[in-house]
Amino acid sequence: MAPIPRLRDYKGPALLSYGFRPFFLFGSLYAGLAILAWLPAFYGELELLTVFAPRDWHIHEMLYGYLPAVITGFLLTAVPNWTGRMPLQGWPLLVLVLAWAIGRIAVTASALIGWEAAALIDNAFLVLVAAAMGREIIRGKNWRNLKVLIALGVLSVGNIVFHVEAHVLGAADYGVRLGIAATMMLIMLVGGRIIPSFTRNWLVRENPGRLPASFGRFDVASMIAAGVALAMWVAAPDWSVTGAALIAAGVLQALRLARWAGERTWRDRLVLILHVAYAFVPLGFVLVGLAASGFLPASAGIHAWTGGAMGIMTLAVMSRASLGHTGRTLEATMVTQGIYLLLVTAALARVCAAIHPAWSDTLLHLAGGAWAGAFVGFALAYWQVFTRPRVTA
Structure with a gap:
């Protein structure tokens, strides 16, 4: 922004x-x-x-x-x-x-x-x-x-x-899926706008070479496929055809992410974390698709979306926007990077807890503790950013 x-x-x-x-x-x-x-x-x-x-x-x-x-x-x-x-x-x-x-x-x-x-x-x-x-x-x-x-x-x-x-x-039941589907569409719409833009801006300035692909027909097609798959999931989550549609949409979203040159942004963690967050979008589609076909518990893919895509994307956007709109340097400090790491750990642990029930108690506590540490840590680390006036040159 x-x-x-x-x-x-x-x-x-x-x-x-x-x-x-x-x-x-x-x-x-x-x-x-x-x-x-x-x-x-x-x-x-x-x-x-x-x-x-x-x-x-x-x-x-x-x-x-x-x-x-x-x-x-x-x-x-x-x-x-x-x-x-x-x-x-x-x-x-x-x-x-x-x-x-x-x-x-x-x-x-x-x-x-x-x-x-x-x-x-x-x-x-x-x-x-x-x-x-x-x-x-x-x-x-x-x-x-x-x-x-x-x-x-x-x-x-x-x-x-x-x-x-x-x-x-x-x-x-339906209220859960409807809320998740609406939020995922919003993440794909907003993410498709800001991730390539922020990535392009940083690469042009710091790491010339391959740039993110511009928005085009492929993005439109992948969004339509995702929207159709999510609508089918809201209406019929256990239908095998729904599973196939979700997996296909996941593959398209993975290809969409690959077009944004995220692997070239390693040195700017504020940009890199956006790509990491978006990676949970196709992962969630594939896992929920497998669940629709009876291969996995549904909560694995749902938490890839909620804990991964939603949780990490919102924290990534909050940290970047808060710095930019208060006149501070757009740089992920070690504290901010630690918060990102905690949240990625929480998301992966929660997905694994659903896939491996024998370890679920341990992984649930790990996920919950890491999630709480990330968000409370973010609030404390950015407290002055939110409560003090904009920094002026």
Whole structure:
């Protein structure tokens, strides 16, 4: 994302001066702390005041709690660039942050307030974000980016379906797959824009030679194949034809990634981690495809997508955007690289836990500890980045 072109004469706390600041900070803190609560809840050592089963609370709060916070932080920073309008700051931004935080409390305390109230309070955040983004995009006449409202709309629908399913059936199913599919499409769309761009910029400056392929028909075809496969997975996850479509889409996404010259970015870890994160996209497609054909547990591929593609990609984008938009050097310090390593470890351990049940307890604790360490570590390491004014030359 390019620097925001204009700012209001803002005199309030630095934390509320840009959309990414509060949402990246509190979202990452929540991602880490929620896992520390979920592990004892999963093993029956902690009782949460939620109507959700421990598994569903964990899935919901990662998929419809953490991820919307990061997506919102990204959009609140990107949309002003797309439209040329002023970014959301101060009290309006605080309202969105509070709506997100109240939603997390409502879901976790839903046994006290009832599932209907929790669902309405929780989903209000996504509705408010969609309204805010739609207003800015329409007033800025940036019609081509209205598609982000589709992703937010699908997430909102998936969230409501999740709540209803959990109440009526005792466990969420379609709501989980719908949220994952919407987020994966968003990652492929945004990743396909920023990864080749950042890679090209760095290679031209630091390592001349082969450059990422430009967006073309192959990218369109691979995205269509992925969208069709994900739609089939949402509707019929255990159908062998779905499995074949997912594997084919995974192969196309792997080829798409290979066209971006990621192997040439080793010296810039801020760029390299984007390629590592995207590698979990095709891996997830293939593993979920194998699961549809009965060869693997479905959770292996699902966690390649959620813990790998979503977790690593969001942290990679947060770290890079936070440095760039606060005037700091775009460089991954040793602490940042350690955070990346923890998160990659968490993702791989969680995938392996699903594939190798005999080691699942050990690997689950390893994955949970590494995940919590990565996100809480990121929040602490970037605390001053989020809470202090932009660095000026």
